[in-house]
Amino acid sequence: MKNYPNSLNNLIECYKKLPGIGEKTAERLALATINLDKEIIDLFSESIINAKTKIKKCSKCHNFTEENLCEICKSTNRDKTTICIVEEPKNISLFEKLETYKGLYHVLDGLISPLDGINPEDINISSLIDRIKEENISEVIIAVKPSIEGETTALYISKLLENMPVKVTKIAHGIPIGVDMEYIDSLTLEMALEDRKDVA
Amino acid sequence: MKNYPNSLNNLIECYKKLPGIGEKTAERLALATINLDKEIIDLFSESIINAKTKIKKCSKCHNFTEENLCEICKSTNRDKTTICIVEEPKNISLFEKLETYKGLYHVLDGLISPLDGINPEDINISSLIDRIKEENISEVIIAVKPSIEGETTALYISKLLENMPVKVTKIAHGIPIGVDMEYIDSLTLEMALEDRKDVA
Numbered sequence: 001m002k003n004y005p006n007s008l009n010n011l012i013e014c015y016k017k018l019p020g021i022g023e024k025t026a027e028r029l030a031l032a033t034i035n036l037d038k039e040i041i042d043l044f045s046e047s048i049i050n051a052k053t054k055i056k057k058c059s060k061c062h063n064f065t066e067e068n069l070c071e072i073c074k075s076t077n078r079d080k081t082t083i084c085i086v087e088e089p090k091n092i093s094l095f096e097k098l099e100t101y102k103g104l105y106h107v108l109d110g111l112i113s114p115l116d117g118i119n120p121e122d123i124n125i126s127s128l129i130d131r132i133k134e135e136n137i138s139e140v141i142i143a144v145k146p147s148i149e150g151e152t153t154a155l156y157i158s159k160l161l162e163n164m165p166v167k168v169t170k171i172a173h174g175i176p177i178g179v180d181m182e183y184i185d186s187l188t189l190e191m192a193l194e195d196r197k198d199v200a
Numbered sequence: 201m202k203n204y205p206n207s208l209n210n211l212i213e214c215y216k217k218l219p220g221i222g223e224k225t226a227e228r229l230a231l232a233t234i235n236l237d238k239e240i241i242d243l244f245s246e247s248i249i250n251a252k253t254k255i256k257k258c259s260k261c262h263n264f265t266e267e268n269l270c271e272i273c274k275s276t277n278r279d280k281t282t283i284c285i286v287e288e289p290k291n292i293s294l295f296e297k298l299e300t301y302k303g304l305y306h307v308l309d310g311l312i313s314p315l316d317g318i319n320p321e322d323i324n325i326s327s328l329i330d331r332i333k334e335e336n337i338s339e340v341i342i343a344v345k346p347s348i349e350g351e352t353t354a355l356y357i358s359k360l361l362e363n364m365p366v367k368v369t370k371i372a373h374g375i376p377i378g379v380d381m382e383y384i385d386s387l388t389l390e391m392a393l394e395d396r397k398d399v400a
Binding site (some may be wrong): 008036050 | 233270
């Protein structure tokens with residue numbers, strides 16, 4: 001865009017580095033940025049730097065935090081006997097939105113995938129084992145996505161915990177609510193059938 | 201998102217101020233921002249501030265610039281006798297991509313729309329008249345969108361320039377290239393029929 005000033009071209013290039021943002025969208029976002037209020041601009045500029053420099057991983061559960069421990073690990077209102085295992089920090093917000101789960105989390109930061117060269121030692125499994133040994137954990141809920149990598153990881157973790165005094169559960173797979181049955185794939189249907197429950 | 205640290209929440213809020221960016225996309229972009237390289241982060245943060253503080257309007261054509269005159273007005277390789285009138289600065293890049301138009305531009309920064317309270321004095325028309333009087337302009341090409349506001353603006357400008365020694369033209373409306381005829385609306389077809397040309 002030779003007709004745009006440098007600062008605008010730079011901004012367009014930066015937006016283009018973000019996933020799913022192409023040339024046209026980057027241009028639209030950059031032009032919209034010019035029209036933001038001064039205080040938003042300052043906050044935006046500062047937050048970008050802060051997001052890179054201040055955000056670390058919680059030393060216990062690997063969730064995002066600006067301190068040593070994340071808000072959830074620090075909280076005194078949580079059920080400290082349950083750990084929900086998730087793949088990424090962003091998965092935590094899905095559970096937090098429910099407002100029904102009150103336990104702790106453990107972020108794996110990946111799933112076991114030998115084909116991609118991701119082995120058990122590459123994800124946060126050893127720190128999970130340490131937590132189960134040190135903390136007073138009675139249940140571990142595996143909540144990773146139902147893919148080959150997810151199932152492999154779930155199986156690996158459940159094998160590791162086999163002889164430990166902790167209950168290992170996995171979130172249920174089945175028919176999601178509100179969908180038309182004819183759009184359900186056969187694997188999901190098979191799992192839903194296998195995990196069928198008595199009608200109370 | 202109470203489980204995210206403040207700096208991340210702030211960044212999500214900033215992304216949400218941009219047009220077309222909702223909660224989910226803002227979250228995705230913010231998480232992706234954390235993974236950008238340090239130099240991109242610095243440039244991104246700086247560009248946002250610069251886009252707000254450095255970018256002004258060219259004193260001649262109202263295009264974006266960081267100086268008094270924009271690159272196009274400053275250039276010595278342009279045809280200084282032709283002005284192409286556009287609605288917004290971003291329209292200029294459409295013409296520049298063609299690499300065939302070598303004239304100057306004039307950005308109106310809006311279109312006349314009495315219903316929205318936008319009158320001729322609210323857009324950059326008087327500065328256009330000044331330019332035609334002061335510079336050696338032989339042709340003015342009106343290149344605004346074919347809407348009621350666009351047509352009103354085009355008509356107003358052409359009336360104003362009626363008695364001035366300048367040729368006023370308008371970009372052609374008609375059937376776009378590569379579309380199926382059956383998808384063309386009747387107004388476009390009417391215009392295309394009216395503006396028909398002899399087959400050479």
